[in-house]
Amino acid sequence: MEWDTRLIHDGQEPDPQTGAVNVPVYLTSTYAELAPGKARGFVYSRTGNPTRAALERVLSRLEGGAGALAFGSGLAATSALLMAYPSGSRIVAGDDLYAGTWRLLQVARSHGVRVDFIDTTDLANVRRALAERPKADLLYLETPTNPLLKITDLRGATAVAREHGTRVAVDNTFASPVLQRPLAFGADVVVHSTTKYLGGHSDLIGGALVFRRRSLLEKYRWYQNTQGGVPGPLDCFLVLRGIRTMGLRVRAHCKNAARVADFLSHHRRVARTLYPGLMSHPGHAVARRQMDDYGGMVSAELKGGLAEVRRVVRRLKVFTLAESLGGVESLVNVPALMTHRSVPKALREQQGIREGLLRFSVGVEDARDLTDDLARALA
Ligand SMILES: *Cc1c(COP(=O)(O)O)cnc(C)c1O
Numbered sequence: 001m002e003w004d005t006r007l008i009h010d011g012q013e014p015d016p017q018t019g020a021v022n023v024p025v026y027l028t029s030t031y032a033e034l035a036p037g038k039a040r041g042f043v044y045s046r047t048g049n050p051t052r053a054a055l056e057r058v059l060s061r062l063e064g065g066a067g068a069l070a071f072g073s074g075l076a077a078t079s080a081l082l083m084a085y086p087s088g089s090r091i092v093a094g095d096d097l098y099a100g101t102w103r104l105l106q107v108a109r110s111h112g113v114r115v116d117f118i119d120t121t122d123l124a125n126v127r128r129a130l131a132e133r134p135k136a137d138l139l140y141l142e143t144p145t146n147p148l149l150k151i152t153d154l155r156g157a158t159a160v161a162r163e164h165g166t167r168v169a170v171d172n173t174f175a176s177p178v179l180q181r182p183l184a185f186g187a188d189v190v191v192h193s194t195t196k197y198l199g200g201h202s203d204l205i206g207g208a209l210v211f212r213r214r215s216l217l218e219k220y221r222w223y224q225n226t227q228g229g230v231p232g233p234l235d236c237f238l239v240l241r242g243i244r245t246m247g248l249r250v251r252a253h254c255k256n257a258a259r260v261a262d263f264l265s266h267h268r269r270v271a272r273t274l275y276p277g278l279m280s281h282p283g284h285a286v287a288r289r290q291m292d293d294y295g296g297m298v299s300a301e302l303k304g305g306l307a308e309v310r311r312v313v314r315r316l317k318v319f320t321l322a323e324s325l326g327g328v329e330s331l332v333n334v335p336a337l338m339t340h341r342s343v344p345k346a347l348r349e350q351q352g353i354r355e356g357l358l359r360f361s362v363g364v365e366d367a368r369d370l371t372d373d374l375a376r377a378l379a
Pocket of ligand 1: 073074075076098100101142146171173174192193194195196205206207
């Protein structure tokens with residue numbers, strides 16, 4: 001089946017008992033057992049819940065995995081992922097990460113894990129880091145990255161990792177499975193914040209891990225139950241509902257983001273526009289190879305720095321000043337003061353996250369209203 005059909009039907013068959021076309025929301029913490037130790041399939045809702053199981057089945061199919069596990073947030077998913085790396089392990093990670101992921105890796109460091117941050121857009125850096133000893137146990141990638149929209153060659157990076165026996169995890173939140181399926185390029189685990197494009201309506205917090213191999217899935221099912229950061233059934237239902245329109249939404253996000261990027265890239269007050277769909281983007285060729293479109297996120301740096309940023313965000317009317325992304329409404333974020341405030345200033349600036357940087361989550365409104373809003377605010 002094609003994408004738009006799969007998003008609506010794959011794993012979302014009518015309820016066999018009642019015919020309900022939507023998965024029921026099983027608001028229950030526990031389940032009556034037939035005899036001591038003999039359950040009908042579910043025992044306790046931290047361990048498993050039918051609504052969550054339905055979401056996990058759908059997420060796994062969308063990413064082409066052997067199975068998926070849902071969590072109460074994207075960071076709960078990443079923290080469960082990191083549970084398998086005890087003191088003495090070594091993790092190599094991209095240097096432009098979601099700030100919460102960066103914070104979690106600082107926690108891992110404080111527990112005795114060696115964490116090296118590198119620019120993974122250049123495969124030579126990946127080769128060098130993975131050739132170093134001690135052996136890297138995990139390569140953690142984001143592509144496109146947040147907020148600089150850097151692109152890493154997934155096929156190339158996973159091939160290098162395979163040579164060294166290093167596991168690869170890819171945070172696929174910015175692309176969504178509609179645009180990019182990292183497991184097909186050889187990644188072992190996909191990380192999602194379902195808060196973003198999968199949910200799609202800024203009305204929930206959720207996360208997921210999707211696994212290429214069943215053995216890893218089963219290992220992590222144990223961690224999921226042990227860590228306990230699971231989502232409630234109503235949030236699982238909302239993600240399932242969001243998934244059904246994700247094809248339509250992501251297409252509209254991409255179309256509008258391309259318009260916004262084009263507009264910003266020609267504006268005299270804009271120093272640089274970052275969008276993988278622009279020919280000028282250094283990762284454009286790789287993005288074209290591994291993504292089906294370029295996504296809904298656009299970043300731009302204003303020539304006037306922070307003072308200008310403050311003026312512009314005050315004057316925007318359609319774009320709401322807020323963290324997060326991937327919802328139907330357009331949002332604008334100032335990474336240096338908002339999402340990436342916890343990253344030390346010197347490190348931030350070294351990475352290119354300057355105070356004049358704006359990050360736009362381009363929504364599905366009429367594109368003309370979005371560019372008019374920007375034109376007015378920048379005038
Ligand atoms: C939001 C986000 C996360 C964290 O997800 P939460 O649901 O907020 O915990 C991780 N990675 C990326 C790329 C994100 O955008």
